[in-house]
Amino acid sequence: xxxxxxxxxxxxxxxxxxxxxxxxxxxxxxxxxxxxxxxxxxxxxxxxxxxxxxxxxxxxxxxxxxxxxxxxxxxxxxxxxxxxxxxxxxxxxxxxxxxxxxxxxxxxxxxxxxxxxxxxxxxxxxxxxxxxxxxxxxxxxxxxxxxxxxxxxxxxxxxxxxxxxxxxxxxxxxxxxxxxxxxxxxxxxxxxxxxxxxxxxxxxxxxxxxxxxxxxxxxxxxxxxxxxxxxxxxxxxx
Amino acid sequence: xxxxxxxxxxxxxxxxxxxxxxxxxxxxxxxxxxxxxxxxxxxxxxxxxxxxxxxxxxxxxxxxxxxxxxxxxxxxxxxxxxxxxxxxxxxxxxxxxxxxxxxxxxxxxxxxxxxxxxxxxxxxxxxxxxxxxxxxxxxxxxxxxxxxxxxxxxxxxxxxxxxxxxxxxxxxxxxxxxxxxxxxxxxxxxxxxxxxxxxxxxxxxxxxxxxxxxxxxxxxxxxxxxxxxxxxxxxxxxxxxxxxxxxxxxxxxxxxxxxxxxxxxxxxxxxxxxxxxxxxxxxxxxxxxxxxxxxxxxxxxxxxxxxxxxxxxxxxxxxxxxxxxxxxxxxx
Numbered sequence: 001x002x003x004x005x006x007x008x009x010x011x012x013x014x015x016x017x018x019x020x021x022x023x024x025x026x027x028x029x030x031x032x033x034x035x036x037x038x039x040x041x042x043x044x045x046x047x048x049x050x051x052x053x054x055x056x057x058x059x060x061x062x063x064x065x066x067x068x069x070x071x072x073x074x075x076x077x078x079x080x081x082x083x084x085x086x087x088x089x090x091x092x093x094x095x096x097x098x099x100x101x102x103x104x105x106x107x108x109x110x111x112x113x114x115x116x117x118x119x120x121x122x123x124x125x126x127x128x129x130x131x132x133x134x135x136x137x138x139x140x141x142x143x144x145x146x147x148x149x150x151x152x153x154x155x156x157x158x159x160x161x162x163x164x165x166x167x168x169x170x171x172x173x174x175x176x177x178x179x180x181x182x183x184x185x186x187x188x189x190x191x192x193x194x195x196x197x198x199x200x201x202x203x204x205x206x207x208x209x210x211x212x213x214x215x216x217x218x219x220x221x222x223x224x225x226x227x228x229x230x231x232x233x234x235x236x237x238x
Numbered sequence: 239x240x241x242x243x244x245x246x247x248x249x250x251x252x253x254x255x256x257x258x259x260x261x262x263x264x265x266x267x268x269x270x271x272x273x274x275x276x277x278x279x280x281x282x283x284x285x286x287x288x289x290x291x292x293x294x295x296x297x298x299x300x301x302x303x304x305x306x307x308x309x310x311x312x313x314x315x316x317x318x319x320x321x322x323x324x325x326x327x328x329x330x331x332x333x334x335x336x337x338x339x340x341x342x343x344x345x346x347x348x349x350x351x352x353x354x355x356x357x358x359x360x361x362x363x364x365x366x367x368x369x370x371x372x373x374x375x376x377x378x379x380x381x382x383x384x385x386x387x388x389x390x391x392x393x394x395x396x397x398x399x400x401x402x403x404x405x406x407x408x409x410x411x412x413x414x415x416x417x418x419x420x421x422x423x424x425x426x427x428x429x430x431x432x433x434x435x436x437x438x439x440x441x442x443x444x445x446x447x448x449x450x451x452x453x454x455x456x457x458x459x460x461x462x463x464x465x466x467x468x469x470x471x472x473x474x475x476x477x478x479x480x481x482x483x484x485x486x487x488x489x490x491x492x493x494x495x496x497x498x499x500x501x502x503x504x505x506x507x508x509x510x511x512x513x514x515x516x517x518x519x520x521x522x523x524x525x526x527x528x529x530x531x532x533x534x535x536x537x538x539x540x541x542x543x544x545x546x547x548x549x550x551x552x553x554x555x556x557x558x559x560x561x562x563x564x565x566x567x568x569x570x
Binding site: 010012014015016018019020068071072076091092094111112113114116117118119121122125126128129152155156157158164165183184185187188 | 250253257291292295296298299304305307308309310312313315316318319322323326327330332335336338339343407408409410413421424425427428431489502505506509510513514516517
């Protein structure tokens with residue numbers, strides 16, 4: 001039996017509550033893996049390029065002399081990129097990182113607002129506990145066994161990781177036509193297929209078009225690509 | 239037409255009229271985004287946000303009933319949440335957030351933690367005295383607290399800190415020290431998660447070690463040198479250790495005595511409040527690390543200069559933690 005995804009519900013004076021879907025361990029891990037790769041690649045890129053420039057020849061090893069400058073110019077920035085990545089970016093991007101953005105999640109406070117700087121920093125302090133013993137074991141166990149799917153850092157900071165819902169309005173080009181067999185969901189599907197028509201492979205778009213036409217009472221028989229597109233356009237009234 | 243057919247037609251007509259309002263939602267959403275990013279200072283924009291909020295709430299309620307399984311409803315949920323955040327929480331500025339943290343929130347946490355600070359300092363001092371007494375009475379026990387290299391160095395009549403700058407450059411030394419201190423400080427805090435026992439252990443162990451080493455060096459006539467080495471950075475570094483311990487103890491106390499709240503809720507409240515102090519601690523340890531790398535091992539600094547720097551930096555710490563250091567931006 002599947003468990004319904006938990007939601008953060010915030011009361012409103014309008015009587016219509018604000019509802020945000022809480023991200024689970026999969027989305028968290030996905031975001032973290034992207035972020036980990038980004039910070040590793042950027043830190044390594046810094047190290048390699050700075051070491052090559054510093055040495056002036058093809059060597060990545062520290063020279064015997066000028067240890068302090070090597071440390072300050074090559075090692076320290078690379079280490080800072082790797083270790084301060086989450087601290088700095090979550091602050092600068094209001095609870096997001098590139099990985100979180102790609103995974104479609106963001107950190108919010110328990111009232112649904114952007115978290116405070118103190119909460120974001122506290123959340124990162126507790127990475128020390130969450131990352132134990134290896135590979136964020138404690139954090140993942142906490143996420144798996146808490147109702148709101150939070151790691152210990154989130155518990156401490158009063159934050160949640162929620163899905164970022166659609167940031168762009170769906171392409172509702174026209175209203176539902178009287179007498180059209182399409183309902184609102186069908187209209188969205190057909191319009192989205194038409195919008196992505198040229199980006200899809202011919203076989204895939206034909207198959208999808210036939211399925212949609214069959215579902216909404218149109219002529220779902222096999223037909224050339226252009227004919228299927230015309231049938232879909234007639235269905236939407238465009 | 240049958241009653242069910244009539245109902246379907248009615249719902250369809252309502253959904254159609256709802257979808258025609260999409261341009262209004264887009265305009266409302268764009269306004270909320272502008273205001274949330276503080277890229278708009280248009281008073282009319284701000285005034286219309288309340289109308290937008292009501293519009294989105296109204297249409298979302300209809301969408302939840304009429305077209306629940308659609309992307310349009312999803313979009314309305316998101317637009318409504320953004321308008322709610324913009325209306326109730328305003329724009330988010332990193333600078334003012336950080337200023338608020340250090341000027342208002344950290345001093346409030348320090349006041350709240352005052353009893354814990356007293357207790358963690360007392361534990362540290364007691365264990366320091368215990369470590370001193372222990373090694374003073376049984377010198378061979380120093381092997382429990384110090385490395386063989388340190389012991390050999392002191393037995394040969396010089397501190398391990400002498401000539402440190404000849405081995406490691408100041409920049410490297412500073413970063414190594416501050417990174418180590420910050421990690422110890424964070425661990426002392428996070429260890430409070432173990433019902434405060436971890437914090438107690440780390441505080442006690444550090445106190446015992448410092449006391450034991452002081453007793454050992456004093457037996458070899460090097461106590462004044464060690465004090466001179468510690469003076470520039472030690473006042474703040476040891477204070478921060480006690481502060482981190484106090485924050486960890488508060489978390490442990492919240493878990494042991496949750497009061498009327500659940501343990502999780504009590505932990506969350508205590509950790510959210512006390513965690514802010516750790517940010518100030520980390521900042522203070524950066525300064526302390528710089529002093530320990532550049533000033534403490536440098537023999538050109540006299541004891542008076544070292545004490546002046548150490549006490550001066552400690553006073554800066556007190557001013558920061560009491561909120562006085564950053565209060566000037568709001569003075570008018």
